[in-house]
Amino acid sequence: MIKLENIKLSFPDFSLDNICLDIKKKDFFALIGPTGSGKSLLLETIAGLLPVNEGKIFLENIDITDSLVEKRNIAIVYQDFALFPHLNVTQNILYGVKYHNIPPKTVMERFDMLVNTLGLGKIIKRGIANLSGGEKQRIALARALILKPSLLLLDEPLSALDPIFHEEAKEFLKKVHQEFEITTIMVSHNFSDVLYLGNRGAIIKNGKIMQKGEIEDIFERPNSIFTAQFVGMKNIFPFYTNRDKTFVQAAGKDIEIVLNSARNFDIKQAQPHIGIRPEDISIIDKNNCKFENIFNGKIEKISSYGIYLNVSVVTDNSLKFDIIVPRIYMRDHQLEIKKEIVFGFPSNIVHSF
Structure with missing residues (x-):
């Protein structure tokens, strides 16, 4: 539907480098990455607001690389919505x-x-100044x-809204x-929004695509340390295999971690790692658990993230884990600094990259 082939765009202090994306018809494609990674720049390049130095952009198999903005049949909505304050609602909608x-x-x-579908009937004559974010x-x-566009571009469409409207x-x-x-x-920083809305996506860093594919694959099966850390996989350890067993090291000791399977890696190219998402680790009763991976540990730190807690634990063999649990665990498990706990996780949530 929309295809980017080897897109390059250069500025004195930044560039989009060899961007290749193939976005299917009816996709809700999420473009995520750190601040300053080039997300909005890429969106404006697709819209035609910035000319490419190299590469091609195809929309429905038509080359639009050099097409004027108004000829592309692409619409873009910015995070501040860019409405005209001197026009009323009707005039804003009809402006283009x-x-x-x-x-x-x-x-x-x-x-x-649109007025009927989007519930705007009661405000079509109102000015913009006193309207809510929603x-x-x-x-x-x-x-x-x-304008019935073929493609809709959303630049941080929810970031300007108050939590009550989000x-x-x-x-x-x-x-x-x-x-x-x-x-x-859609460009977004909010992983909750991305996971709820997107079906496919890509991670961009310093103007380069680091990983692309199904949203679930990006979050659950990252392909590098950067992507793993970026999508919130905190428990990342270099590993090696010996006689079909997988080991990580802590304080000079070999500690076995059970995986369902590990990808084939060329050790000469890069050190393989495993990662465990902190929300996939459970605080458990050691005598009533079938997890393949079970550890004893002592709580080192507890950090609050609203309704969730991040519990940092050091195992008996000096391996450090972060565990995310609901706040109610503080009461139910009597969590506190220096408390000894048992925690574990199944082999199928250990990801290798």
Whole structure:
């Protein structure tokens, strides 16, 4: 549907380097990466706001690399929604129509449908200044969708919203994607949003694609230390195998970790690692557990993340783990610094890369 072939874009202090992406029709594609990695820059390149130095962009098998912005049939919605404060809601929604050859009857049919679908009927004559973040988001989407674009680009569409509106807006974006069946690329920093909305995606770092594919694969099967750390896999250890057993080291000792399977690695190319997501580790009763990996440890630190706790534990053999548990565990398991606990995890959640 949208295909990027070897896209290069250079600035004095930054560049997009050999970007290759193949985004399918009706995908909700999430583009994630650290601040300053080039996510929004890539979005604007696809939209035609920035010219490429090398490479090709294809939209529905048509080369649009050198096409004008208004000829691409691509809509972009920014995180601040970029609405015009001197225009009312109706005028904002209809603003882009005058730059496209759309029959007036078709415009009004689309306008009525969007106003009804997006729940804007009561505010179409209002000014922009006193609208809520959620209302502004819906207006920005209506302005984009009235042009019936082939591709919708969303640049941090939820980051400007207050927490009270965030979940409602996330549900709304999912509804829009499902009802309009429009191919969407979203830039986001919020993993919860990405996991809920996206079906495929890519991680970008310093202008380079580090990993791409199904969202579940990116989060559960990272291909490098960087991607593993970026998606929140804290328990990362170099490992080696000996007689079909897997070992990590701590304080000079070999400690066995049971995996379902390990990928084949060329040790000459890179040191293989394993990773265990902290939320996949359970505090357990050692006498009532069938996990293949069970450890004794002492709590070193407890950090609060809202309704969750990050419990840092050092095992008897000096291996350090981070465990994420619900806050209620503090009471139910009487968690405190220096308390000795038993924890474990099954072999199928240990990932190798």
